[in-house]
Amino acid sequence: HELFEAQVRQAPEALAVVHEDERLSYGELNARANRLAHHLIGLGVRPDQPVAICLERSVAMVVGLLAILKAGGAYLPLDPAYPCARLRQVLDDAAPRLLLCDAAGRAALGPEALVDVSVVDLETATPTWAELPACDPEPRALGLTARHLAYVIYTSGSTGTPKGVMVEHGSLVNYLHWSDRSHYEEAGNGSPMLLSFSFDAGVTTLFGPLLAGAKLRLANPIALIHALAALEDGQTYDLIKLTPSHLSLLNKRLEADKGPAPTRALMVGGEALIPADMQFWQEHFPNVRLINHYGPTEATVGCATFAISDAVGGLASIPIGRPIANTRVYLLDGHGGPVPFGAVGELYVGGAGVARGYLNRPDLTAERFIASPFVEG
Structure with missing residues (x-):
């Protein structure tokens, strides 16, 4: 604040x-x-x-x-x-x-x-x-x-x-610094808030604009999606963030209205992303930055991001990408050791975004929030 x-x-x-x-x-x-x-x-x-x-x-x-x-x-x-x-x-x-x-x-x-x-x-x-x-x-x-x-x-x-x-202030500030540097450096029209404030993914477009001096627009999500499909030139948002479920609905509206791109950057997260939904944007709005964003609530909104390339049409699935600022991501085996390239492992997240733990669940916190064997502290 x-x-x-x-x-x-x-x-x-x-x-x-x-x-x-x-x-x-x-x-x-x-x-x-x-x-x-x-x-x-x-x-x-x-x-x-x-x-x-x-x-x-x-x-x-x-x-x-x-x-x-x-x-x-x-x-x-x-x-x-x-x-x-x-x-x-x-x-x-x-x-x-x-x-x-x-x-x-x-x-x-x-x-x-x-x-x-x-x-x-x-x-x-x-x-x-x-x-x-x-x-x-x-x-x-x-x-x-x-x-x-x-x-x-x-x-x-x-x-x-x-x-x-x-989630502590320091973790939230780390995330928002990364997000604002990535999406609001040339802030213009801010963002609409399409996700619930009870869902941590909504933090990006709730606080992001307000920390960048941009505009936050609030409305019913479905009404906003209809409005996004009818935006006039000059009203383009800096960033729109939604789930793949919302994206499918927005794509149908945009296809019917055939208007301009409603945003300079589109971030999708919260569920597995369907490549075909991203192909629509690549074909109709090639200048829009397309971002897959991944992260559990325990890692403060998002811990990994992937800038979707033109090769997305040939991918069976879209990667979750690389760690954001001050974050490390590891794939480990059952013994806590790194897996070889191409092997299946479990995802471990370290760094500034890791939450304090679970409220009123000290045993589960001790089990899940563990010391890193790779980075002291």
Whole structure:
């Protein structure tokens, strides 16, 4: 959030976030987040404390996320579109003392889930924090460092019970520095947010634009995909990130509308990528950078990236690529030794992106988050 604050000082009047008819500048977004942050500090939020947030995608959602970080807390995202049972499972496991929500969040969680948590309603017409200072909270006064948690995001549960992954500020900053250098150095039109904020892949286009001084656009994902297919020249985004499932839908829309490329760079991740979907872009938009991005939640959004070449049509599958900045990736055998070239191994990830561990799961953390035999520390 200090990197976001640096952009505020640089261009406070620049457009930061757009949602339907609502538009906020960097200065306005920062002031709203600061007032709420001071309120959260008054409610006892401290470093490493998970603070749940269950809101529809909106300007208030962005304000809430920034406010939690500024107050020193770790945001615990709960998407109201997720099934109620999943949301309650996360709430029960993480046991946050505080919840930021709106009407959609209350409805998704149900009244029983709200009994044991203090609720801050961000839809309040005259919030109690409206008169609080608009100045940035001082991290040092809060005792906040890069080693404290930025967020706790739960895995999908595809390999067992969903686990809360604890990611520190330092890991998140490492990822966003790499991503912003790669995609927003000549920031123009920013990014739309197509992925859920409960899915760590959404971090790239949620915080990426805001740390680069670019624009974040929010809307329903399906509505956004329809809008992307009808973009006019000059509206091209810097980066669009989506899953292969979303990509198939976007390709159909683009093929029907035959408009210009909606983005300078297209990043796909979260599932195995289908080469044919990438061929469509190579044939119709040869100047767009195409990126396959891979990483488990435990490695902070992404740990490997592959710039898809013209040879993709001849590949049976698309590689996950090479490690991102300050990251090492190894393929090891059952004894922890590197496998020969071309042999099957298990993927191990080391470096700045490795999370602190699993929330409330010390045994599993000790089993999965191990010392590297190759790099000390």
